[in-house]
Amino acid sequence: MAKSKKTYHHGDLRNTLLSAAEALLEQKGVGAVSLREVAKEAGVSHTAPYRHFVDKHALLAGLAEVGYGRLADAMDRCVDEQPDNPAKQLATSLQAYVALATRHPQMTNLMFGGVLKGHLCEGSLALESERAFNGLLRIIQNGQEAGLYISKDTEELAMFVWSLAHGFSMLISAGQMGELGNDEKAIQAILSNIGEMVITGIGV
Amino acid sequence: MAKSKKTYHHGDLRNTLLSAAEALLEQKGVGAVSLREVAKEAGVSHTAPYRHFVDKHALLAGLAEVGYGRLADAMDRCVDEQPDNPAKQLATSLQAYVALATRHPQMTNLMFGGVLKGHLCEGSLALESERAFNGLLRIIQNGQEAGLYISKDTEELAMFVWSLAHGFSMLISAGQMGELGNDEKAIQAILSNIGEMVITGIGV
DNA sequence: ACCTGAACACCGTTCAAGT
DNA sequence: ACCTGAACACCGTTCAAGT
Numbered sequence: 001m002a003k004s005k006k007t008y009h010h011g012d013l014r015n016t017l018l019s020a021a022e023a024l025l026e027q028k029g030v031g032a033v034s035l036r037e038v039a040k041e042a043g044v045s046h047t048a049p050y051r052h053f054v055d056k057h058a059l060l061a062g063l064a065e066v067g068y069g070r071l072a073d074a075m076d077r078c079v080d081e082q083p084d085n086p087a088k089q090l091a092t093s094l095q096a097y098v099a100l101a102t103r104h105p106q107m108t109n110l111m112f113g114g115v116l117k118g119h120l121c122e123g124s125l126a127l128e129s130e131r132a133f134n135g136l137l138r139i140i141q142n143g144q145e146a147g148l149y150i151s152k153d154t155e156e157l158a159m160f161v162w163s164l165a166h167g168f169s170m171l172i173s174a175g176q177m178g179e180l181g182n183d184e185k186a187i188q189a190i191l192s193n194i195g196e197m198v199i200t201g202i203g204v
Numbered sequence: 205m206a207k208s209k210k211t212y213h214h215g216d217l218r219n220t221l222l223s224a225a226e227a228l229l230e231q232k233g234v235g236a237v238s239l240r241e242v243a244k245e246a247g248v249s250h251t252a253p254y255r256h257f258v259d260k261h262a263l264l265a266g267l268a269e270v271g272y273g274r275l276a277d278a279m280d281r282c283v284d285e286q287p288d289n290p291a292k293q294l295a296t297s298l299q300a301y302v303a304l305a306t307r308h309p310q311m312t313n314l315m316f317g318g319v320l321k322g323h324l325c326e327g328s329l330a331l332e333s334e335r336a337f338n339g340l341l342r343i344i345q346n347g348q349e350a351g352l353y354i355s356k357d358t359e360e361l362a363m364f365v366w367s368l369a370h371g372f373s374m375l376i377s378a379g380q381m382g383e384l385g386n387d388e389k390a391i392q393a394i395l396s397n398i399g400e401m402v403i404t405g406i407g408v
Numbered sequence: 409a410c411c412t413g414a415a416c417a418c419c420g421t422t423c424a425a426g427t
Numbered sequence: 428a429c430c431t432g433a434a435c436a437c438c439g440t441t442c443a444a445g446t
Contacts, residue, residue: 217410217411248411248412249411249412249413250412250413251411251412251413252410252411252412255409255410255411
């Protein structure tokens with residue numbers, strides 16, 4: 001019953017493929033993730049992946065699922081580390097969201113770039129994606145219960161905050177902000193101001 | 205000097221290619237836009253496009269440029285139609301941004317999905333992209349001059365609003381909001397609430 | 409100048425065949 | 428059950444050649 005590493009049957013091919021795919025993704029972007037290259041990297045024939053993923057999109061969806069899992073975990077950590085400070089939970093969750101996006105632009109692009117479209121609302125990918133949103137939802141809820149935020153529909157507040165974090169992250173990771181994209185210090189500064197504006201608004 | 209339509213030299217091939225590419229984009233997404241298919245649709249050999257675009261990315265960049273132009277025009281229109289009402293300018297620009305994104309999700313995906321990355325900060329694409337941002341910047345500035353918004357750095361306010369509009373649009377057009385993506389009425393309602401929160405914030 | 413056709417190295421996917 | 432190799436229809440890109 002020992003896990004032999006060199007049997008004809010690979011045994012852990014699925015995870016090996018996902019790791020190889022992530023390496024390719026990080027280094028060269030979604031466009032460079034080809035089933036054939038991933039298989040080669042995993043030391044296996046180019047048709048072997050079809051035993052674990054119905055097609056290329058399924059591989060990418062599996063990869064995105066890992067990314068969503070990390071995002072969800074990051075959200076949960078913001079709650080766990082400051083269980084009695086909802087304001088801090090919100091601030092750190094914004095930072096965490098943007099940090100993941102700027103540090104892993106290729107993964108972010110895969111998760112939100114529209115490559116998956118159809119696969120987003122089905123299966124385990126949808127579950128992880130929802131878990132990430134629920135993390136943020138809980139943070140908003142905590143703040144509302146502490147009397148920090150207006151008592152409008154919690155989901156709408158969450159969508160407001162999520163849109164903001166998401167838009168900012170995407171614009172940076174897509175290179176839309178120009179030179180700013182590489183200056184992590186500047187990003188932190190702007191993000192902190194944005195964090196204020198979320199609470200106070202831009203009205204006078 | 206009359207524009208003969210059936211010469212050996214096509215004459216307006218560049219625009220014909222762009223139109224064909226946009227049709228393909230709208231119908232089947234970025235993934236389906238292949239140089240060969242576009243050429244076939246334009247009734248020309250599969251290497252002819254190389255006379256007008258150095259490679260496939262250049263074609264996509266040209267297409268995105270059209271999209272950014274429309275976004276910029278939409279922003280300008282918001283100012284022109286309500287020259288003395290900055291609050292209305294902001295509200296309508298948000299609506300325009302989201303409307304373009306929900307009605308042309310494939311084009312939006314091309315513009316912001318990260319396919320272009322490197323090409324974003326170079327040439328005429330950068331110009332059109334900047335023109336769109338400047339439109340929003342002017343709207344914020346108008347509001348500040350009318351004493352409607354806090355007098356912080358205008359660019360930071362614009363980035364705040366842009367991130368919000370962008371994030372909301374992207375989440376919807378990427379199918380991240382679940383069933384909500386197809387319900388234009390519901391989107392309008394949420395957007396109007398978001399428009400309020402931009403001004404007042406979510407703080408109590 | 410502008411367009412073509414053959415050629416090359418890559419894809420994703422299918423399928424009969426091997427262990 | 429799991430993996431392979433040949434085969435097919437597609438790519439993007441290059442290049443000598445045609446008008």
